[in-house]
Amino acid sequence: MFQLVFFILFTSGFTESQGKNVLCRSSEVEISYSFCDSADHIFFLSIVPCSFSEGRWKVTLLGIPRSDLIFLEGSVNLWYDAVNVLPLKKVICHGFDDEYSFCGTLKGETLNVTFEFSGLTMQLPKGTYTILLRLFSGPSENNLLMCMNVTLLKKLDG
Numbered sequence: 001m002f003q004l005v006f007f008i009l010f011t012s013g014f015t016e017s018q019g020k021n022v023l024c025r026s027s028e029v030e031i032s033y034s035f036c037d038s039a040d041h042i043f044f045l046s047i048v049p050c051s052f053s054e055g056r057w058k059v060t061l062l063g064i065p066r067s068d069l070i071f072l073e074g075s076v077n078l079w080y081d082a083v084n085v086l087p088l089k090k091v092i093c094h095g096f097d098d099e100y101s102f103c104g105t106l107k108g109e110t111l112n113v114t115f116e117f118s119g120l121t122m123q124l125p126k127g128t129y130t131i132l133l134r135l136f137s138g139p140s141e142n143n144l145l146m147c148m149n150v151t152l153l154k155k156l157d158g
Helices: 001-012
Strands: 021-025 031-035 043-048 056-063 073-081 083-093 111-119 127-136 144-154
Touching: 021 043
Parallel strands: none
Antiparallel strands: 021 031, 031 144, 043 056, 056 111, 073 083, 073 127, 127 144
């Protein structure tokens, strides 16, 4: 019980809801997001298909970054039942020999990327998952580029 109260207090302390945007909705899953920073974002995200039963997902990202994407670090925290089940931090763009085409995009340039990736390899029980996504344009967390709260409602088990 204490974990649930702590989770609610902690997450509401750093989230500033700017309204939920529905990313996708199906009989199996519903995914919505909101930005948790106060900046205006020119941003579009699409995931097809909206299903966990499909093996591959096609993701389209369109936006205009607020700073150069020479160095980019991402942080993901997946919460379920008040437990952080997936804390992950990864350097996405190093500034040299980057594997992603959007690395090197300059502030104000249009970013338009479509890529495919495999769906989840683990089975998730039905329920509500909260995902905190943060992108940093430098090696310090003071260089916050984007912050998103994603709510994933899995409607079916398996």
